Amino acid sequence: MPVKPTYPGVYIEEIPSGVRTITGVATSVTAFIGRALRGPVNEPTLINNFGDFERLFGGLWVKSMMSYAVKDFYLNGGSTALIVRLENGASEATITLPTVASPPGNLVLEAASEGSWGANLKASVDHETRDTSNSNLFNLVIFEDIEGGARESFLNVSTSEDDPRYLERVLEQSSLLVRVQTMSSSRPASTYAPASSPPSSPPDLVDSPISATGGSDGSDLTSNEYLGSASDKTGIYALKKADIFNLLCIPPPTRNSDTESQVYQAAMSLCVEERAMLIVDSPSAWGASSATAASDAKSGLSSLNLTGKAARNAAIYFPRVKMPDPERDGQLDTFVPCGIIAGVMSRTDRNRGVWKAPAGIDAALNGIQGLQVKLTDAENGLLNPLGINCLRTFPVIGRVVWGARTLRGADQLADEYKYIPVRRTALYIEESLYRGTQWVVFEPNDESLWAQIRMNVGAFMHNLFRQGAFQGTSPKEAYLVKCDSETTTQNDINQGVVNVLVGFAPLKPAEFVFIKIQQLAGNVQS
Numbered sequence: 001m002p003v004k005p006t007y008p009g010v011y012i013e014e015i016p017s018g019v020r021t022i023t024g025v026a027t028s029v030t031a032f033i034g035r036a037l038r039g040p041v042n043e044p045t046l047i048n049n050f051g052d053f054e055r056l057f058g059g060l061w062v063k064s065m066m067s068y069a070v071k072d073f074y075l076n077g078g079s080t081a082l083i084v085r086l087e088n089g090a091s092e093a094t095i096t097l098p099t100v101a102s103p104p105g106n107l108v109l110e111a112a113s114e115g116s117w118g119a120n121l122k123a124s125v126d127h128e129t130r131d132t133s134n135s136n137l138f139n140l141v142i143f144e145d146i147e148g149g150a151r152e153s154f155l156n157v158s159t160s161e162d163d164p165r166y167l168e169r170v171l172e173q174s175s176l177l178v179r180v181q182t183m184s185s186s187r188p189a190s191t192y193a194p195a196s197s198p199p200s201s202p203p204d205l206v207d208s209p210i211s212a213t214g215g216s217d218g219s220d221l222t223s224n225e226y227l228g229s230a231s232d233k234t235g236i237y238a239l240k241k242a243d244i245f246n247l248l249c250i251p252p253p254t255r256n257s258d259t260e261s262q263v264y265q266a267a268m269s270l271c272v273e274e275r276a277m278l279i280v281d282s283p284s285a286w287g288a289s290s291a292t293a294a295s296d297a298k299s300g301l302s303s304l305n306l307t308g309k310a311a312r313n314a315a316i317y318f319p320r321v322k323m324p325d326p327e328r329d330g331q332l333d334t335f336v337p338c339g340i341i342a343g344v345m346s347r348t349d350r351n352r353g354v355w356k357a358p359a360g361i362d363a364a365l366n367g368i369q370g371l372q373v374k375l376t377d378a379e380n381g382l383l384n385p386l387g388i389n390c391l392r393t394f395p396v397i398g399r400v401v402w403g404a405r406t407l408r409g410a411d412q413l414a415d416e417y418k419y420i421p422v423r424r425t426a427l428y429i430e431e432s433l434y435r436g437t438q439w440v441v442f443e444p445n446d447e448s449l450w451a452q453i454r455m456n457v458g459a460f461m462h463n464l465f466r467q468g469a470f471q472g473t474s475p476k477e478a479y480l481v482k483c484d485s486e487t488t489t490q491n492d493i494n495q496g497v498v499n500v501l502v503g504f505a506p507l508k509p510a511e512f513v514f515i516k517i518q519q520l521a522g523n524v525q526s
Helices: 050-057 065-075 116-120 167-174 223-227 235-241 261-274 293-300 309-313 338-351 377-386 420-436 447-466 490-494
Strands: 030-035 045-047 081-086 091-098 106-111 121-126 137-144 151-158 178-182 192-194 205-207 213-216 247-249 277-281 314-318 321-325 331-335 388-394 398-402 479-482 501-504
Touching (some): 030 065, 030 235, 050 065, 050 081, 065 081, 065 331, 091 116, 091 121, 106 116, 116 213, 121 192, 151 167, 223 261, 235 261, 247 261, 247 338, 261 277, 261 309, 261 314, 277 338, 277 420, 309 314, 377 388, 420 447, 420 501, 447 479, 447 501
Parallel strands (some): 030 081, 030 247, 247 277, 277 314, 314 388
Antiparallel strands (some): 045 081, 091 106, 137 151, 192 205, 388 398, 479 501
């Protein structure tokens, strides 16, 4: 409201411009779901490099196909990942620290997450605190008894809940290794003892740390762990706790096995809700025989039952890849390509934009030594019209992604979201506008609001046009933003609705290139 003048003089009033900048969301945050050595269970955890994965989830593990996919993701240019660790019957290791109470009790610590990794933990206790007269204070050191293991020190922690350094709170907020399972009102006994008897003065002390016991990795994952519970937000639905993800990878539970189709079906529906893309790995049986690989893939596609409009948010890649396994002395083994594909998409987004197809001679597959099956042009021509994206090997170029269709990309379906870059561009615009127009809610619904919407959404779309995201040589040919009395009638206004129409002319990949050659007759005299 204008300032009410009360005295003679100059008054300053700031007038809002109505500009609310819409920022584009991330395009290649990749979610991985599967088994890991350690780390929080059913909690999406953001990481930025493979070093983070090693620190939080234990790194490569021969029983975790997810760990190999994450490694492939970063090797191929991936940036940000969300890790959801699942487990089936795993348990935590525990450390029992006897207390100095009479009669003696126990302070029991447990590993911060399930898994046999916790059996390597050890704990040391001493009473050389800032106040040696305080019988509640002690120093605690937790470390992994392995080469390069983590080590954590907690000085002047207390068994008194009134103390700011109360042990349970300190470990809960500061430790990656342990939590309190059973608290004691008395501090644990020191693990240090004189080095000789009788002891020297002052005594030379030797630490005898207390080792953890128990801890199990559990069994291989089943579809129950992947599907989880939507209400409890477990399994794939743990991703509902995350702010955003754009790509979803679900590696199989074991080597040479497949992710079950019912898991992919549920994940595909989740991706529609969250405006993300599902990367589907082809079944291992498709590449079992080089002679029949193409026909096996053609006949096996329908058995996945990944159909309907939701299939616009999914893409399948064939065949699997061969690479050396660092956990098995570099022996060649067959792995699913989902992590590699996600890395290629992330790299393409960063270098060219989400509207560029993640395929072609620049979409190199890094870190592999071969493909499960070497496809020919004819076999590729059999699968591409069905919406199966092929991985190919070419002389000089090497191994590349050679397909950019969604699972609605079959020629027979004639779907408007036939191509991955078109679908991902639409999802990018949808999510960016969804987040960037929250300010509109509860604003007065009239021409003044509509003009602000047109200005802000139009500025966002024009910025994409300038980056080359759309067809056309002018903004009028490339996109439209309409929000006026035609899109929002008086009845809409009465119901509290404002309608915004946003259209764009997508770029579609040049999938087929025809070069026509004609012999010129020359200058013939007649």
